[in-house]
Amino acid sequence: MAQKVWNIYLDRSDFFIQLSLEHLRISGTAILFGAMIGLILGVLISEYRKTTPVILGMTNLIYTIPSISLLGILIPFTGIGNTTAIIALTVYALLPMVRNTYAGITSIEPSVIEAARGMGSTPLEILVKIKLPLATTVILAGLRNMIVMTIALAGIASFIGAGGLGVAIYRGITTNNMAMTMAGSLLIALLALLSDFLVGGIEKSVKRKWRLK
Amino acid sequence: MEKQTCDQCIRLENIFKAYEGKEILSDFNLAIRRGEFLTVIGSSGCGKTTVLKLINGLIRPDSGRILINGQDLADLDLIRLRRNIGYVIQEVGLFPHMTVARNISYVPDLIGKETKGDIRSRTRDLIQLVGLEPELLLRYPSELSGGQRQRVGLARALAASPDILLMDEPFGAVDEITRKQLQQEIKGIHQKLGVTIFFVTHDIREAMKLGTRVLIMDQGKIMQEDTPSYVRDHPREGFVQDLLESYLDNSCS
Ligand SMILES: Nc1ncnc2c1ncn2[C@@H]1O[C@H](COP(=O)(O)OP(=O)(O)O)[C@@H](O)[C@H]1O
Ligand SMILES: [Mg+2]
Numbered sequence: 001m002a003q004k005v006w007n008i009y010l011d012r013s014d015f016f017i018q019l020s021l022e023h024l025r026i027s028g029t030a031i032l033f034g035a036m037i038g039l040i041l042g043v044l045i046s047e048y049r050k051t052t053p054v055i056l057g058m059t060n061l062i063y064t065i066p067s068i069s070l071l072g073i074l075i076p077f078t079g080i081g082n083t084t085a086i087i088a089l090t091v092y093a094l095l096p097m098v099r100n101t102y103a104g105i106t107s108i109e110p111s112v113i114e115a116a117r118g119m120g121s122t123p124l125e126i127l128v129k130i131k132l133p134l135a136t137t138v139i140l141a142g143l144r145n146m147i148v149m150t151i152a153l154a155g156i157a158s159f160i161g162a163g164g165l166g167v168a169i170y171r172g173i174t175t176n177n178m179a180m181t182m183a184g185s186l187l188i189a190l191l192a193l194l195s196d197f198l199v200g201g202i203e204k205s206v207k208r209k210w211r212l213k
Numbered sequence: 214m215e216k217q218t219c220d221q222c223i224r225l226e227n228i229f230k231a232y233e234g235k236e237i238l239s240d241f242n243l244a245i246r247r248g249e250f251l252t253v254i255g256s257s258g259c260g261k262t263t264v265l266k267l268i269n270g271l272i273r274p275d276s277g278r279i280l281i282n283g284q285d286l287a288d289l290d291l292i293r294l295r296r297n298i299g300y301v302i303q304e305v306g307l308f309p310h311m312t313v314a315r316n317i318s319y320v321p322d323l324i325g326k327e328t329k330g331d332i333r334s335r336t337r338d339l340i341q342l343v344g345l346e347p348e349l350l351l352r353y354p355s356e357l358s359g360g361q362r363q364r365v366g367l368a369r370a371l372a373a374s375p376d377i378l379l380m381d382e383p384f385g386a387v388d389e390i391t392r393k394q395l396q397q398e399i400k401g402i403h404q405k406l407g408v409t410i411f412f413v414t415h416d417i418r419e420a421m422k423l424g425t426r427v428l429i430m431d432q433g434k435i436m437q438e439d440t441p442s443y444v445r446d447h448p449r450e451g452f453v454q455d456l457l458e459s460y461l462d463n464s465c466s
Contacts, residue, residue: 115306120295210310
């Protein structure tokens with residue numbers, strides 16, 4: 001089996017490189033949007049506690065929708081293809097980002113924020129100079145989770161006609177070509193692991209630099 | 214209203230403050246003169262922190278007014294005001310992701326009017342003023358002892374050359390020996406800089422030792438306010454006498 005998979009990679013290397021790049025493009029776009037929107041929402045709910053239950057509840061709810069049905073729900077609005085896949089992935093990416101940003105900010109020692117406020121920092125200065133740096137490791141942990149999840153989840157995007165390594169998996173299943181399915185799956189796992197490793201490295205160096213726990 | 218004489222640098226007039234219907238301060242009045250070292254003592258929960266936070270606007274009164282150098286706090290830009298008031302709390306609240314140097318220069322960096330070099334040289338002066346070695350400037354708060362942290366907190370509060378220093382049980386969490394040293398140092402700093410100090414404590418000995426004036430509070434009311442020697446010789450009956458008894462017992466032994 002391993003031999004077969006290896007041969008597929010060698011025979012069809014262009015195909016797999018192209019699928020991998022497309023996979024990274026789709027998941028990367030979703031990761032970028034998810035990270036940005038999630039960070040903003042996370043900051044919002046920790047600054048304005050009234051919004052916390054609503055936004056956290058909504059992102060939680062979305063998270064529980066099975067991915068296949070979310071894709072199905074989106075098709076009438078955004079059609080089939082990459083756009084729909086990116087929207088669905090972005091929406092899933094929100095929860096880990098929102099939750100960790102919120103947890104990171106709210107777990108900061110209150111005396112630290114009290115000192116910053118008492119010394120005359122504006123709310124924005126407190127956010128930028130104190131809260132976000134001190135929440136960075138928790139936010140990065142959320143980001144890391146989210147990246148791995150998004151890359152893996154992007155594999156099913158091909159079921160609604162999007163590109164990426166899911167195409168190989170889908171083709172493998174429909175043509176009863178086990179080696180093809182394996183080849184696609186392994187590459188997805190590899191991409192996920194690599195990015196996990198990469199963000200983990202960033203997380204560590206930030207922790208060391210800022211003496212964070 | 215006539216213009217306040219500026220030797221009264223902090224004035225609280227007819228302050229009412231309640232939390233969730235529970236009255237903490239009712240018709241509270243206080244005037245602090247420039248250059249005074251006022252120690253505020255009272256049992257925990259009597260409203261000391263509330264009074265302190267009224268002065269830098271962290272807490273708003275329900276009614277009454279607060280004057281800083283003759284100006285109504287309600288008309289002042291609180292951000293600017295706080296940058297000119299040093300603030301030290303028991304938990305210190307150093308920024309863990311910043312070096313000691315950046316902690317100390319936090320407010321001058323926010324204000325951003327001085328050159329980097331000026332700020333750096335004052336940071337060095339300040340760390341020595343609070344009795345620490347300049348080598349510590351490159352450390353992070355987690356690499357300091359409790360006493361060192363408290364000193365850095367004090368240096369940070371002094372960094373923007375404030376006229377007023379608010380200190381909320383600043384030496385409550387350090388050991389006895391360090392506390393004695395810190396008490397000496399704050400006394401020296403007060404004499405050297407002439408800054409007005411509002412110092413909250415729950416240790417009567419500390420209050421008597423440091424204050425040029427002692428204010429004794431109970432349940433949101435001022436029981437007595439006078440110089441330490443007057444309070445010692447003429448303690449008001451009841452709460453003040455009881456409080457002083459323990460102090461006199463201890464200072465005899
Ligand atoms: N944010 C708050 N909400 C409700 N009650 C408070 C709040 N802050 C302080 N209190 C209450 O007000 C009283 C005075 O508090 P405080 O001024 O902190 O006392 P002290 O500093 O003298 O120990 C206490 O009984 C405290 O429980
Ligand atoms: Mg208190």
